[in-house]
Amino acid sequence: MYCFSTRQIRLSLLALLLLGSFSSSSLAQRGNRGGGGAQQEAKPIEGLIPVTDPLVVSKCGTCHTADAKGNLTRISAVRTTPEGWEEAIKRMVRLNGLQLSPDDARKILKYLSDSHGLAPEEAAEVQYFAEHRIIDEKFPDAADTRRACASCHAIAKPLSWRRAPEDWDLLKNMHLAYFPSIQNSFGGGPGGGGGGGAQGGAPAAAAAPAGGAPAGPPRTAVDTALAYIKKSAPLTTPEWSAWAPNVSTPKLSGAWTLTGYMPGKGKFFGRTKITETPSGYTTHTELSFLKGGEVTLDGSSLIYTGYAWRGRAKGPAKIEGIDMPSGLREVMMLSKDQTAITGRWFWGVYQEFGMDVTLHRETPAPAVLGTDVYSLKAGVTDAPVTVYGSHLSTSLTPADIDLGKGVTVTKVVSATPDKLTLTASVAADAVPGPRVISVGGVILPSAYAVYKKIDHLKVLPVTSMARLGSEPHAKGYMQFEAIAYTNGPDDKPNTDDDVALGPVPATWAIEEFISAYGDDDVKYVGKIDPATGFFTPGSDGPNPERKSQRNNYGDVWSVARYTPPGETKPLIGKGYFIVTVPQYVQWDQPEVAQ
Incomplete structure (x- = not known):
């Protein structure tokens, strides 16, 4: 040093x-250069x-x-x-x-x-x-x-x-x-x-x-x-x-369907109404989580460079216990054909809370948005499945709905323009992998997956960080999830052909990551909710109860355990997790949305 x-x-x-x-x-x-009085004009x-x-x-x-x-x-x-x-x-x-x-x-x-x-x-x-x-x-x-x-x-x-x-x-x-x-x-x-000069006395490189x-x-x-x-x-x-000549203010007014996912809360569906104003756009959003809970948001946004959406919205003070006192920020990208907007809505001192969001321009034509299931097991019979969409026919029969190879729609329980309630059976020999949904010829690729066995868990985020805090400095929290996977055709875990099956209700703990003799980080970094995977960090500042009065920082494992139905041995997933000091200087740029 x-x-x-x-x-x-x-x-x-x-x-x-x-x-x-x-x-x-x-x-x-670029000035004239040269040696010995000679002048040479640079490129x-x-x-x-x-x-x-x-x-x-x-x-x-x-x-x-x-x-x-x-x-x-x-x-x-x-x-x-x-x-x-x-x-x-x-x-x-x-x-x-x-x-x-x-x-x-x-x-x-x-x-x-x-x-x-x-x-x-x-x-x-x-x-x-x-x-x-x-x-x-x-x-x-x-x-x-x-x-x-x-x-x-x-x-x-x-x-x-x-x-x-x-x-x-x-x-x-x-x-x-x-x-x-x-x-x-x-x-x-x-x-x-x-x-x-170069380090260690090494000769300098050529100019x-x-x-x-x-x-x-x-x-x-x-x-x-x-x-x-x-x-x-x-x-x-x-x-x-190619893009610069096409930069313009897009026309986005109208109704947009909304789909998304929030760690810890799961899937949600809804609608957003966008209205153009002299300075940008205003938005009104209504969304519903499949696990329960409805949220209404009102906001405003700008478009930069013809596609870069930067917005703000306010809604309830809490989303299922998570504080959202100053609203959320929206960072999204408009597709080139101006039919879809995708990105992340987030909030928190460290922007640690957020949801993945996709908006699609709503038209009179039918559209399939998604389903309530993440996966179906081969051999299951009459499993309930809900398909969400817009302008769907209300007179559909099982023959009009295709849930992919090896999956049969056994009954249409109910049908509205926005939702189809079905039952479906999966063949015992169905090949594992993603499935396409077709409703009256309207396609949604990779809507869910079929599997025979849950082979392993993956903790998300795989590597993550939370921040200690107290009165002067807010805490930075972390929401973990356990995602089930089935091995792909190579029958090996953690390879590119693995198939994600969705989140599972794991039991959570933090365990010591041994990086030094006498490591005791688990005692001080904070607590994780064993049922939800939500981590609350400890306080910042020197801790008199800790060796050398160190701060409560440390690195640990975030550990998920889940026993699939019919199994006796739990699957275990781990993620590397750092709990560190507050970020005393913020380098964020929130004003781009104002």
């Missing part, structure tokens, strides 16, 4: 700020996006100077999500003295997101970041990119941007200037990772050509990471070139 004196930090900061200043100037007007940056909005030019153009084509330095060399632009605007206000009224800030954010945004295909790759999902990110290499970038934030954060190669270099310099200790993560040590990858092999972790990011997130892409 490297240590830095205050004087070293100040000198490093000054040098890197000067470097960033010179680099910024080069983006505006201009390709693909810059001119800024045409007068408000952006007037507010940003003082520092970000324009060239003859209307390109503003830095701004014309980048594209990103609404959250990315909001973070950049906040940084300009906080560090550079930019003064904006709330209305001007909203207009600038809208223009930059529309004209310097991401194409739907680009945004889809990192949508989980804006949706605040807990996932295990995948990295292109075992160590370098994780070390250089993910030591501090998700890799989705840089991959939410598209930049010219020169601007990626400037971003690296900015990190070194603002956060000198990041040189440890970048892999260069003192004086390394920026423009200095990088303008706008390109290093001429020699990567020297440090950050060089490897930058080479990957430059290749993965260039400024000019076929996707953006």
Whole structure:
């Protein structure tokens, strides 16, 4: 580990700020270069996006100077999500003295997101970041990119941007200037990772050509990471070139059917009415959980870049015991044909509570939305099944309804335009796997699954995190689920052909993850409800009852046990679970929905 004196930090900061200043100037007007007095004009940056909005030019153009084509330095060399632009605007206000009224800030954010945004295909790759999902990110290499970038934030954060190669270099310099200790993560040590010597006295790599990858092999972790990011997130892409001319405000007014899933609560169905307003959209939603409980929400939303839905809604103060005092936020994507909107609605201090949501534009034509069952066991007879939809025929017979190969509808108990109540039998030799539902010729793929045996459990989230809290800092909770699986054709667990059978009523506990001698985290991290899998963390701050008066943090296993009907031996699933300290600084961008 490297240590830095205050004087070293100040000198490093000054040098890197000067470097960033010179680099910024080069983006505006590539100066003449050369050695021994010879002058050579550098290659201009390709693909810059001119800024045409007068408000952006007037507010940003003082520092970000324009060239003859209307390109503003830095701004014309980048594209990103609404959250990315909001973070950049906040940084300009906080560090550079930019003064904006709330209305001007909203207009600038809208223009930059529309004209310097991401194409739907680009945004889809990192949508989980804006949706605040807990996932295990995948990295292109075992160590370098994780070390250089993910030591501090998700890799989705840089991959939410598209930049010219020169601007990626400037971003690296900015990190070194603002956060000198990041040189440890970048892999260069003192004086390394920026423009200095290599770590351990190794020879420096050859100088990088303008706008390109290093001429020699990567020297440090950050060089490897930058080479990957430059290749993965260039400024000019076929996707953006095809999408940019089509950015417009979509016409979404009307009725939309709603389907979704909430961990711990299960499936829900409902409807949303969208109304266009001069500033965006208003929404009215009514949904019903199959486990019981109805929720009504009223909200408003905006669309950025022609597809990026950012909204807010308020409803009851609680959803089955879960506090929702300030309402929920909506992050979704509109499909290119404007018939579906998918994403996540979430709330909580750490956005830990949420539901997966899909809206479909309602038409007079019949539609099948889903079923109340997650799976049916081979050999079952006259099992109750409810099919949900819209504008369904009320005179259907069993012959009009197909629940997939090996499954027979034995009776139509009742039929309304929104719901069919059926009974069905499954052949004993039915092949396990997903099934398609067809109602009067209207198809819903992968509506449920058929199985012969539950082979194993998977705890979701597989890896997760909760946060301690008390009066000054709110707690971050966690809802676990146990999902049953049957092995696929390879008859091996935890492979790609496994078939999910839905959540099961497991019994929950937390168990010690042994990471040190005398580990005692289970005693202090918090409590899990044995029936529901809902985890409540302990309090933050030093604990006098713990060795060395440590905080109540720790890592444990979240363990689910479930005995399938007819079996005697329980199935056990485990997930790795970290309970950590509060997040004292929030880097969220909630204003994009306002």
